[in-house]
Amino acid sequence: MTDKTKLGLRVLSFALVLGVMGDLLLRQVPWGLNALLWTAALGAFIVALGRDLPEMLGSGGYWLLLPILLFAAAFLGGDSTVLALLNVFCIGVALSLWLWRAQGGAVFKSSLVGYGLAAALTSITTTVGAFVALLDVDWKELPGGKTGRTLAVVRGLVLAVPLSVIFGSLFMAADDVFSALVKHVIHVSLTSIVLHLTTTIFAFWITAGYLHGLIL
Numbered sequence: 001m002t003d004k005t006k007l008g009l010r011v012l013s014f015a016l017v018l019g020v021m022g023d024l025l026l027r028q029v030p031w032g033l034n035a036l037l038w039t040a041a042l043g044a045f046i047v048a049l050g051r052d053l054p055e056m057l058g059s060g061g062y063w064l065l066l067p068i069l070l071f072a073a074a075f076l077g078g079d080s081t082v083l084a085l086l087n088v089f090c091i092g093v094a095l096s097l098w099l100w101r102a103q104g105g106a107v108f109k110s111s112l113v114g115y116g117l118a119a120a121l122t123s124i125t126t127t128v129g130a131f132v133a134l135l136d137v138d139w140k141e142l143p144g145g146k147t148g149r150t151l152a153v154v155r156g157l158v159l160a161v162p163l164s165v166i167f168g169s170l171f172m173a174a175d176d177v178f179s180a181l182v183k184h185v186i187h188v189s190l191t192s193i194v195l196h197l198t199t200t201i202f203a204f205w206i207t208a209g210y211l212h213g214l215i216l
Helices: 003-025 033-052 062-077 081-102 112-136 147-174 176-186 190-215
Strands: none
Touching (some): 033 062, 033 081, 062 081, 081 112
């Protein structure tokens, strides 16, 4: 297995854990300890990647973890919406600077244009980076000899689950008897399932993109 595939799998596995944690923690509002725990996990995974890739942050840069954790801890200070938005903004700025530094940018000596580029780079990599990370992995290199069947199952689930949820929701909305039957059989709200899946996928996608941006 090549180093590129191994690294891509690490990024995707870290992002998957953060996606599940995002669903378990971040859906509960107002944010408090849950946001701090998720942010700390993100920081821990960044440090773990940096240990194997010292060139990622050069001779330093880990000090940026401190303001990220401080602003995440500020969620414990109350349920003010303004404070929460300010904390999210400050954490986003710190993460952008971290990514900018990993790409060779100067945190303290950059101009306003440089900081704007840092924000743009972060936006782009969190949007498309996960897709690139998936392409970085040569799935044929995975051991076991069952990669093709595994990928076929995964592709089938990716196609079947959203369609099942969509059409199931439509049938439940159109037929009260069908809705009652589904709720009786699975004892779970389809709305709740969609919310869980959406939160997990969203958290996975943005964190995979960001982590991949750090290691470019």
